[in-house]
Amino acid sequence: MDTAALVEESFEHIKENKEIFITSFYSNLFDLAPEVKPLFSNVDKIKQGEKLYNSLLLLVENLKNPELLSDVLSSLGKDHISYGTQLQHYPVVGECLIQTFKSILKENWDIETETAWLETYNVVVNLMTTKN
Ligand code: HEM
Numbered sequence: 001m002d003t004a005a006l007v008e009e010s011f012e013h014i015k016e017n018k019e020i021f022i023t024s025f026y027s028n029l030f031d032l033a034p035e036v037k038p039l040f041s042n043v044d045k046i047k048q049g050e051k052l053y054n055s056l057l058l059l060v061e062n063l064k065n066p067e068l069l070s071d072v073l074s075s076l077g078k079d080h081i082s083y084g085t086q087l088q089h090y091p092v093v094g095e096c097l098i099q100t101f102k103s104i105l106k107e108n109w110d111i112e113t114e115t116a117w118l119e120t121y122n123v124v125v126n127l128m129t130t131k132n
Pocket residue numbers: 036039040043048051052055056076079080083084085086089090093124125
């Protein structure tokens with residue numbers, strides 16, 4: 001299976017477990033990276049989780065539409081500068097995403113799926129952090 005197919009297929013399991021994804025993502029993130037907690041101090045974690053989930057859904061549905069992704073993600077990346085996000089925060093958020101997916105997919109998670117998500121996350125981070 002190619003990268004896009006692996007990402008799409010694995011995300012089907014996340015769609016079925018959306019609420020668990022949202023709550024466990026932030027608890028995993030604050031365990032892995034307590035230093036980012038202050039960035040979210042005035043943020044409703046559930047509402048924020050919905051936004052994160054929706055942006056992942058948009059990503060997964062548009063893997064074959066790089067122009068749209070490029071526009072949306074470079075603008076999202078600019079907004080993140082004003083949220084206080086720094087470049088060094090991106091790897092731990094990626095690690096947290098992978099951990100959270102893995103804990104939800106369990107036996108449906110494998111090394112090919114992990115590699116596919118790592119590649120996809122790298123593309124996302126590049127689009128979010130490259131100045132244009
Ligand atoms: C693939 C990477 C990421 C995606 C897809 C993503 C997605 C989003 C989305 C969709 C929003 C809502 C924007 C809006 O309200 O219009 C958001 C807000 C936010 N994100 Fe991210 N994000 C990512 C990485 C990060 C990283 C690395 C950090 C730093 C720890 C971070 C911290 C925040 C914060 C603090 C907010 C603002 C919450 C607020 O003040 O309302 N994000 N993110």
